[in-house]
Amino acid sequence: MIIFARGARTARMAVIAAAAALAVPLVVAPPAAADSPLRVHAAARGKFIGYAANTGPLANETAYRNIAATEFNQVTAENAMKWDSTEPSDGNYTFAGADQVVAFATANNQQVHGHTLVWHSQTPGWVQGLSATAMRTAMQDHIATVAGRYANNPALVSWDVVNEVFDDNGNMRTSFWYNTLGASYIADAFRYARAADSNARLCINDYNVEGINAKSTAMYNLVRQLRADGVPVDCVGFQGHLAIQYGFPSQVQQNMERFAALGVQVRVTELDVRMQMPRDSSKDTTQATYYRNVVQACLAVTACAGITIWGFTDKYSWVPDVFGGEGAALPWDANYSPKPAYTAIHDALDDGSGPGPDTTPPTTPGTPTASGVTSSGVSLSWAASSDAVGVTGYDVLRATGASGGTFAVVGTPTSASFVDSGLAASTTYRYQVRARDAAGNLSALSPVVSVTTTAGGGGPGPGPSSCRVAYTISPWGGSSGFTAGVTLTNTGTSTLSGWTLAFSLPTGQRITPPGWSATWSQSGQAVTATPLSWNSTLAPGGSTTIGFNGTHTGGTGEPTTFTVGGSSCTVV
Numbered sequence: 001m002i003i004f005a006r007g008a009r010t011a012r013m014a015v016i017a018a019a020a021a022l023a024v025p026l027v028v029a030p031p032a033a034a035d036s037p038l039r040v041h042a043a044a045r046g047k048f049i050g051y052a053a054n055t056g057p058l059a060n061e062t063a064y065r066n067i068a069a070t071e072f073n074q075v076t077a078e079n080a081m082k083w084d085s086t087e088p089s090d091g092n093y094t095f096a097g098a099d100q101v102v103a104f105a106t107a108n109n110q111q112v113h114g115h116t117l118v119w120h121s122q123t124p125g126w127v128q129g130l131s132a133t134a135m136r137t138a139m140q141d142h143i144a145t146v147a148g149r150y151a152n153n154p155a156l157v158s159w160d161v162v163n164e165v166f167d168d169n170g171n172m173r174t175s176f177w178y179n180t181l182g183a184s185y186i187a188d189a190f191r192y193a194r195a196a197d198s199n200a201r202l203c204i205n206d207y208n209v210e211g212i213n214a215k216s217t218a219m220y221n222l223v224r225q226l227r228a229d230g231v232p233v234d235c236v237g238f239q240g241h242l243a244i245q246y247g248f249p250s251q252v253q254q255n256m257e258r259f260a261a262l263g264v265q266v267r268v269t270e271l272d273v274r275m276q277m278p279r280d281s282s283k284d285t286t287q288a289t290y291y292r293n294v295v296q297a298c299l300a301v302t303a304c305a306g307i308t309i310w311g312f313t314d315k316y317s318w319v320p321d322v323f324g325g326e327g328a329a330l331p332w333d334a335n336y337s338p339k340p341a342y343t344a345i346h347d348a349l350d351d352g353s354g355p356g357p358d359t360t361p362p363t364t365p366g367t368p369t370a371s372g373v374t375s376s377g378v379s380l381s382w383a384a385s386s387d388a389v390g391v392t393g394y395d396v397l398r399a400t401g402a403s404g405g406t407f408a409v410v411g412t413p414t415s416a417s418f419v420d421s422g423l424a425a426s427t428t429y430r431y432q433v434r435a436r437d438a439a440g441n442l443s444a445l446s447p448v449v450s451v452t453t454t455a456g457g458g459g460p461g462p463g464p465s466s467c468r469v470a471y472t473i474s475p476w477g478g479s480s481g482f483t484a485g486v487t488l489t490n491t492g493t494s495t496l497s498g499w500t501l502a503f504s505l506p507t508g509q510r511i512t513p514p515g516w517s518a519t520w521s522q523s524g525q526a527v528t529a530t531p532l533s534w535n536s537t538l539a540p541g542g543s544t545t546i547g548f549n550g551t552h553t554g555g556t557g558e559p560t561t562f563t564v565g566g567s568s569c570t571v572v
């Protein structure tokens, strides 16, 4: 049905505000003074630094995956290796989530801690109702199958064999395990785990055992007794679910040391530091101190293998679900920006024995060049800076007037160009730029460029835009139908997500629903297209082609102006 393609295409410049309107915040802000990821510094100190993996974002969320891959050298599955995930019904094993975590860890050179083989929570009802004999058999089968699956996998180095076997007063928790099998289930679980995996470190794990108290002392006595009995317990995990309103536990380092003296490895397995919401900077500071104290305690104890943080972003944390009114427990906020807690962990790990701090600023950027000057905006670009580690972005500073005034930052692009908008007509502005690196070093300021906006009154003049549209209309021969295609390209430097494309069809043209590759709607001659899930995100340079069939009453003209997010696109 397509009869002919559109003829000559006319390039038209569009209004200047488009790039600014399309700019979305950087997903991952580089941490100030962070010269290397946590894992580099931890490794230099002989420790691991890990996170609990949530398999949802681990599968498909780029910002999550990037931090998980680059900052950590250890991982624990937050839920995917628990009994209800791995053996939801008797003898039916599912390892999709567990394997996903192990595969990601393997791809990123991370060690995996298995969590957890025997626990009273997240264990299906069918286990809880078994007789003593059947329950012991079920436990043995489960351990043999789950631990056995990864026994020869070099990524999986340790297991929580039992989890949370104590009450806070130091008595044995009267879980269904204890009530059915007595305390012997603990030794049995360790022996079954050793039989299933002869190399993994086998751990006992609990909460509220970080400092010296009745519960940690009960744990200490149990570990000592088990080892005296020849039970293969070779690691003790302190969960580390802390809260700033309850104070920092006392004698954390000494507690680690007394366990270490038993000959076991120790580790912090589930560190988070929650606070009563709302979050504020003073709470952030206290939280950072808690994180730092934990890291320093581990660093001070040779037997402490490392620290696992229970998640890493407030976007995915168990805290708000479990502790009413509390949250913000992790080192990255819900937008993946590092918090003071991140810097505290980083700086505690970084004693200078790893890669030294980067104190060298980037080179000075070139003088900005102005183009596309309109009555309300200007496009600037400049010769890029270089840096020993890497330029992470630029500050664009502006002062009003041909002289005098104060330069203030008006933009922080990540590459060497910027579109300024919202300017007054017939006004002179001065611009200069400087570069930033990941450690926060700033270059010297570039020379100044002066720009005078045009008089205005004639509507938006030509200027750069952050989107480009190529529109084709193919009339159907001998009828009033046509097919139209629109290729939308993100010409900006930021990812475009959840876009809305709007334009006006010439009089007499109507879309015949539904169209394709977008959700189309028409009101009068105004048309909007919103993306489907698969094309809702356009990376810089990315494009998508959408289209529709339509009818006309004779005219097969084309729309002239296309906007995304209200800003005009270049039309080609």
Ligand code: XIL
Residues within 6 Å of the ligand: 078, 079, 163, 239, 270, 318
């Ligand atoms: C939590 C997870 O974070 C949640 O997603 C889940 O709903 C419940 O369990 N101690 C442990 C962890 O040993 O397994 C728990 O993880 C947190 C407390």
